[in-house]
Amino acid sequence: MLRFSTRRVLVIGLGLIGGSFARALRARSLVDEVLGYDRNRGECELGLSLGVIDRIADDLEAAVSGADLIVLAVPVKVMEQVLSEIKPWLRPQTLITDVGSTKGNLVDAARRLFDPMPPGFVPGHPIAGTEKSGVGASDEELFVRRKLILTPLPESDPGATLAIARLWQGVGSEVLQMEVKRHDEVLAATSHLPHLLAFSLVDTLAHEAENTDIFRYAAGGFRDFTRIAASDPSMWHDICFANRDQLLTQIDRFTEGVAKLREAIARGDSQSLLGIFTRAKSAREHFS
Ligand code: NAD
Structure with missing residues (x-):
């Protein structure tokens, strides 16, 4: 078992989930420094002003080569592109994890890019979130008493899995381990299908002329459905295709x-x- 450090963390994709993790790490002083990188500079600047991160990673190469742990918190569709961008600057002892809602597509992408697979690569998925997006909605308590699924690969070093699990436990999560395929099956049933049903129900009802005022009467279960249907359409679009077979x-x-x-x-x-x-x-x- 190798020993990995988690002192310097780089979060790539400083939105709701990346921002919440950064915030949670800093609030509990679990690491020395958290850097943020986002293709939208405004998110980084807002993150800095809100105290979500210590520094903006202006130079991605320097940030990746100096990081002990890299957290990919971008939409599932762009995980592969970001992995290939950072690949040249990874060190053998760099820890890499992610927060994506689907795991099979990320692992397939990593297998296309890496040979051998880095020992510090351990995919993850927090079962926590809201219908909001962006660093402005980030919350340091988001992961408290929520489950976090790690899907270590046969090549993942147990020391890497342990180091990443400790950070998630530190921000209040209950850490579980699952195989990649099982993760995607379970999440298709418990998260992806319910979101799809919510979008479908609200869309169906909203399209009927006689239902124009139906949302005024929303209560109980229907109110929850309308809340879920307010989730980010492009994120859910990406998830549906990334987990296509299980979802079908x-x-x-x-x-x-x-x-x-x-x-x-x-x-x-x-x-x-x-x-x-x-x-x-x-x-x-x-x-x-
Ligand atoms: P978000 O839109 O709030 O944040 C995503 C961020 O990634 C944005 O700031 C965007 O500018 C940035 N980004 C996009 N492409 C990029 C690129 N190429 N390089 C750098 N930055 C880039 O979304 P979110 O809700 O935080 O979701 C992030 C990840 O977390 C997704 O993979 C999603 O599947 C997963 N997730 C979301 C939830 C949820 O409830 N929102 C829950 C669990 C997991």
Whole structure:
């Protein structure tokens, strides 16, 4: 097991999640210095003025070569481009992690770029967030009591996994480990499908002329759906394509489920309808 330092951290992509992690590290004095880099300079300047980072990384080469840990917090679609940009300046002992919502696409990209895979590369995904974007919405408490999934690769050094896990625990997360494929299956079902359903429901209702004022009556479950549908469209666009196969499987399963409900209602089949509702209720009670 190698020993890795996490004293100097570079966050690439200083938005909601990157900014929140930077803020959380600084607020708890877990590292010596946090640098921020973003293709949108305004986010870095705002981050600096809000105390999210110690310094703006003006020179990416110098920042990457001087960093102990690099956190990729950019949209999933641009992870590969950023990895290839920083590749020439990585040292053998550099830790690299990310916060992307999908893992298979990142690992495939890394396998295309690196041979051998760097021992310090350990992908990650915080199960925390909001429908907001940008460093202005960052929150140092965002990861407290939330799960953080690490998907170490066979080539990841256990010391790297440990060092990255310690930082996430330090900002309040419960750290879990999963295989890459399992991560994408689970998240397709528990996060990507629900977001898709929210977008679809709100879009369907909003398009009906007679529903123009429906949002005035939003309450309870529907209000939550409308909140989720306010999430960043381009982020969710990228996630759908990055996790395409798993998401298509989940959409098919869900479509079958809705068709069963429809059939039961159309046939007046109380027993089937109650059966589905009762099973769902007891599953919810069992797992919560
Ligand atoms: P965000 O839009 O708030 O931040 C992304 C930042 O990346 C922006 O500031 C943007 O300017 C920057 N960026 C884009 N391309 C870049 C490039 N090529 N080089 C440098 N910077 C670049 O988005 P976010 O919500 O913080 O999401 C970041 C990552 O976290 C995504 O991969 C997303 O899948 C993941 N994630 C998001 C949530 C959530 O709820 N928002 C939760 C968990 C994980």
